Amino acid sequence: MSREQKLRAGLFYISCAVFILGLPFILTYTMGYQLDRSSWKFTRTGLISLKSVPSGAGVLLDGVLFNDKTPCSINEVMPGAHHIELTLEGYYPYSSDIEVWAGKVSRMEKVILFPLRPDVKQLNKSRISSFWIDDARNIIYYFNQEDSAVYKSDMDGEHFRLAANFVSLRPSPKKWLVSPDRQKLLYFNNHQIGLAGLKQEETLLSQENQFVIEYPFDNILDVFWHADNYHLIVAGEKKVAILEAKPGAAPFTLVNLGKRNSQVFFDPKEDTLYFSDSQRAEDGKLYDNIYKLELKTKLYLFQDLIRLKSNDREQKN
Amino acid sequence: MTESKRIKRFLEIIPGALSWLIILGLILLSMFKPVAGAVAIIVFDFYWIIRTGYLTTLLLMAHRKLMRDKNKDWLKACEQLGAGSGWDGLRHLVIFPVYKESIDILRASLSAISSSRFPEEKMIVVMAFEERYRPARDTAAALEAEFRDKFGGYLSTFHPDGLPGEKRLKGANATWAAKRAREYLQARGIPAEKVIVSCFDADTCVDREYFGCLTYHFATNPRPHQSSYQPVPVYNNNIWYAPSFARIIETSASFCQLIESMRLEKFVTFSSHSMSFKTLIDIDYWPVDMISDDSVVYWKAYLYHKGDYRVIPLYTTVSMDMAYSTTFFKTIVVQYKQKRRWAWGIENFPYVVSRFINNPDIPLSKKVRRSFHLLEGHVTWAVWAAVMVVIAPLPILLGGFFFNQMPIGYNLPRITGMLLNFSIFASFIWIALTRTILPPRPKDVKWFVNVVMVLEWTIVPFIVIVVGSTPALDAQTRLMLARYMEFFPTEKLRRVV
Numbered sequence: 001m002s003r004e005q006k007l008r009a010g011l012f013y014i015s016c017a018v019f020i021l022g023l024p025f026i027l028t029y030t031m032g033y034q035l036d037r038s039s040w041k042f043t044r045t046g047l048i049s050l051k052s053v054p055s056g057a058g059v060l061l062d063g064v065l066f067n068d069k070t071p072c073s074i075n076e077v078m079p080g081a082h083h084i085e086l087t088l089e090g091y092y093p094y095s096s097d098i099e100v101w102a103g104k105v106s107r108m109e110k111v112i113l114f115p116l117r118p119d120v121k122q123l124n125k126s127r128i129s130s131f132w133i134d135d136a137r138n139i140i141y142y143f144n145q146e147d148s149a150v151y152k153s154d155m156d157g158e159h160f161r162l163a164a165n166f167v168s169l170r171p172s173p174k175k176w177l178v179s180p181d182r183q184k185l186l187y188f189n190n191h192q193i194g195l196a197g198l199k200q201e202e203t204l205l206s207q208e209n210q211f212v213i214e215y216p217f218d219n220i221l222d223v224f225w226h227a228d229n230y231h232l233i234v235a236g237e238k239k240v241a242i243l244e245a246k247p248g249a250a251p252f253t254l255v256n257l258g259k260r261n262s263q264v265f266f267d268p269k270e271d272t273l274y275f276s277d278s279q280r281a282e283d284g285k286l287y288d289n290i291y292k293l294e295l296k297t298k299l300y301l302f303q304d305l306i307r308l309k310s311n312d313r314e315q316k317n
Numbered sequence: 318m319t320e321s322k323r324i325k326r327f328l329e330i331i332p333g334a335l336s337w338l339i340i341l342g343l344i345l346l347s348m349f350k351p352v353a354g355a356v357a358i359i360v361f362d363f364y365w366i367i368r369t370g371y372l373t374t375l376l377l378m379a380h381r382k383l384m385r386d387k388n389k390d391w392l393k394a395c396e397q398l399g400a401g402s403g404w405d406g407l408r409h410l411v412i413f414p415v416y417k418e419s420i421d422i423l424r425a426s427l428s429a430i431s432s433s434r435f436p437e438e439k440m441i442v443v444m445a446f447e448e449r450y451r452p453a454r455d456t457a458a459a460l461e462a463e464f465r466d467k468f469g470g471y472l473s474t475f476h477p478d479g480l481p482g483e484k485r486l487k488g489a490n491a492t493w494a495a496k497r498a499r500e501y502l503q504a505r506g507i508p509a510e511k512v513i514v515s516c517f518d519a520d521t522c523v524d525r526e527y528f529g530c531l532t533y534h535f536a537t538n539p540r541p542h543q544s545s546y547q548p549v550p551v552y553n554n555n556i557w558y559a560p561s562f563a564r565i566i567e568t569s570a571s572f573c574q575l576i577e578s579m580r581l582e583k584f585v586t587f588s589s590h591s592m593s594f595k596t597l598i599d600i601d602y603w604p605v606d607m608i609s610d611d612s613v614v615y616w617k618a619y620l621y622h623k624g625d626y627r628v629i630p631l632y633t634t635v636s637m638d639m640a641y642s643t644t645f646f647k648t649i650v651v652q653y654k655q656k657r658r659w660a661w662g663i664e665n666f667p668y669v670v671s672r673f674i675n676n677p678d679i680p681l682s683k684k685v686r687r688s689f690h691l692l693e694g695h696v697t698w699a700v701w702a703a704v705m706v707v708i709a710p711l712p713i714l715l716g717g718f719f720f721n722q723m724p725i726g727y728n729l730p731r732i733t734g735m736l737l738n739f740s741i742f743a744s745f746i747w748i749a750l751t752r753t754i755l756p757p758r759p760k761d762v763k764w765f766v767n768v769v770m771v772l773e774w775t776i777v778p779f780i781v782i783v784v785g786s787t788p789a790l791d792a793q794t795r796l797m798l799a800r801y802m803e804f805f806p807t808e809k810l811r812r813v814v
Contacts, residue, residue: 015367015371022363031356075728104722
């Protein structure tokens, strides 16, 4: 037999030996068995699967440091209660008890490690009192009540600049809204609705770019933009009204509400208003109901009515 | 049906039945006993890792020998043997069985022989045409005019169609040619003992040192007539023009042959090979009714010499054409059919075992070992890719919630992943070795093809699925169902430069 053939035969027998000797270890390991050296018996163990965000955390099982870092699995864990601690530099340690069952996988795969010093960053470069995030276009709008100014920046606070000015309200606005076309700003308190154009080079709303519509008729709970970017849906304590976004606009009542503090929800995608109200039934008792008012298809009716009502008022004046 | 036919039929069923039993058994286990299925798959995965490591090491050893021997001056080595060795009196009979191969391909094969570093007067070339192919006479005449004077002897033979007991196979044509060559040699008083016969595929281009290397090994072999001589087949003739898909498969085939050259106890002749002409006559030539004539001729010699017959690896190359076609999908089909024809070598199993049964001259241990090697090799070929690609994920997919909650369910994909990583590591070695057996890049091929040749190894998983196991399973199933294959020449394209 040549030297090469002897070498090959040796390699063959080594491979066979590795297979024969290695296979029982691989099988017992994968099936979760552990050799108990005191009794020389195979004991069925369990397995712990660990994952964390961020990954790479050190693992202590019952106070003993484990070699791998997350994500990892600890094989051959004896059944019973165990204590797991995950540690990662710069993050709060995480610790929890976990129950391990024989022949089962116990999972701890939704661990979030929180940083010791959260990465907080100031975005505004000027004083602000409120903000609104346009997540569709990655813009943050900042509102400064004292300076009557609107600023905007990208989502990291970069490109911070003045977007528009507006007329202040007293008392301060309780909510800010940007129109769906991102060209107008709406803000309101209980009896005033302010509007300002966000594209200052154009006159968008009317001849005046910033104005306030007085609304003494009701206590305003919420205001919504209609999809046409021109009409406003005003939900008050007594009624739901529709209003044009122009100076001196008069509201047109859509619904008179039977109870105070109705819940109101406006779906801007469908231009549909949902609200709760009380109705007196045949038995004379008041019952709460939920109503749906679709504004999309019937808006032309409201426009005609608003126009008629405006004409009446002008004639009276 | 006679007793011997019943035994042969039973033996034909065994390989296919075993392969299907393994595949279907693992599928059913994965469905109904996922833990048992997973255990079986892990055992197979671990076996495959060990096997890959073992075979890759053998490949490295064989490659080292190839690099050492392929540029050796073998003629000088023969001369150094001295006249007493008898090398000087040896003649080479080279038979090219031809069917529809073009004259350009045949011309290249003959030119390679005439360019080889061995005395031309000691060479006798036989171009073995099929009479049923009408243009053969014209091709023969053209080649004869060109090459007749370049060799010590030149013959064109035309194998008649439809001889009794024959099938339309390469072996039948080669046998007819060998018989005519025997007459030619007898007429010139050249004894068969002094002739080494090489049977080459029509597209085979030998290395310049091939005949020197062959002569040296024959002359130094204490029992030269009890050995076949197997060069390393490479598919370099058109490798730079072949699509990636074909290139990967054929390069892998060359490497597999290199690996086999290290496993002498199971080494069998494949494709182009050489042997003693005397032995060829003694065993009544190649089989005339079996597709895998290249390996059956070895088994005939093995049985004739009562198990005392071996294959000697020659670490020199013979280059052939890669099988490919005009489009990607046609290439897949061509490759699939070629590999299925190779896998049809499983017909050796019933042939050999049925002759082992009543043969008291060969030791039982040898018979069992050789039968096992034959069966194991073909069954592994038929199931490995199916197990690793299709069946391995089944316990996870079909095992359900409880299986996936068990350690074995959790560990199975990790073990399979480990196997994949190991395979990737092994493939890096194969990529590196590929570069060393490539011929120089033709001038009309862009340098970028060098990069493609490395990147193309990423399609190995796809190749494994298409031609990994299925051709072998197909061949075994056909044999199992007695749907015997017919020979067809593989479609090969070559740009003749």
